[in-house]
Amino acid sequence: MKQRCFFQFLIVTILLFLNSYVYAEQSTGEYMIGPGDVISIQVWDHGDLNRNVEVSQEGDFTFPLIGKIHTSGLSVFELEKIITDKLNSGYLISPQVTITISEFKNQEVFLFGAVKKPGSYVIKGKTHILKLTTDAGGFEDESGMSATVIRPKSPLLKNKPITLEQAKENEMITIDLNQVTISSTDDKFYILPGDSIYINKMARFFVTGEVKKPGIYNWEKDLTIREAISIAGGATPRGSEERAWIVRRQDNEEKQITPDMGDIVLPDDIITVPKSYF
Missing domain, CATH: 3.10.560.10 (Outer membrane lipoprotein wza domain like)
Incomplete structure (x- = not known):
C-alpha cells in the first residue's frame, strides 16, 4: 500500500510538472526523429534544395519536389534513404542526401526531487544517470540515494494532458544510487529521451x-x-x-x-x- 501511494504521488507530481511536454519513443541504437526536432538537409550539388526544417507536432515536414514527408519515429539514415529514393524517382540522377539533427528538441528529460538544480535537460542519446545528476549540481543533503525513473511506453501528445490511469501504464524503474559508479554499464543506469527521473528524498x-x-x-x-x-x-x-x-x-x-x-x-x-x- 505504501509503495502504491508513493507511485501515485510520483505520477501526480510529474503530471503537474510536465503537463504539456511531448515524450518520444526511443529504441536502442539510432536516435528517432520526433516533433520539435530541427533537421538540416543537404542535397549535394543542389544547393537550392538545402534547408533546415522543423518537424511538426504531427511528425512531418514539407520538402521541395517531394511534398509532405512523415518522419516521426524514423532514424536519420531511414529519412536519408526516403528522400534519396523520392528524388531519384524522376527528379534527380543519383542524388546524395545528408541529414543531421540541428536541434534535439525531442531529447528532453526531466529531473526533480533531491537535486540542486531540478528541471528539464537536453541529452544526446542515452546518458548515464550520474552524468545527468552532475549536470544538475549534484545531490541535496537530504537525498535518499535512490532514484525512480518513469519511462513512457508510448508518445504523449502535446497539449493533451494524460490521466493518472494512462500514466500508470508507463514503465517505472528503481535505481539504488549507492550501487552506481560512472563506469557502471548496466542499461538501467542510463537515461533515455522522455524519461522523468525523481531523486528520492531520505526516508x-x-x-x-x-x-x-x-x-x-x-x-x-x-x-x-x-x-x-x-x-x-x-x-x-x-x-x-x-x-x-x-x-x-x-x-x-x-x-x-x-x-x-x-x-x-x-x-x-x-x-x-x-x-x-x-
Missing part, C-alpha cells in the same frame, strides 16, 4: 515520548523498533519501552499499532515510548 522516522533523545532520524532498511528506540538514546528511567506504540499511515489513514520490539520500522513511522505505570 525518516520519528521517536517521541519518554526517550533520552526524541527527534527525527534517518530510516534504514530492516531497522527494528528496539533498535530505533536505542538510536534515540533508549528509554528514560520513567519510560516503558515494552509498551511503545507506533502511529503509521495505512490506506490513507493514520493508525495506532502496538508492535513487538522485533517488528520492522517503516518510513514515516512515529514511535512513542509512554511513561511506565510505576
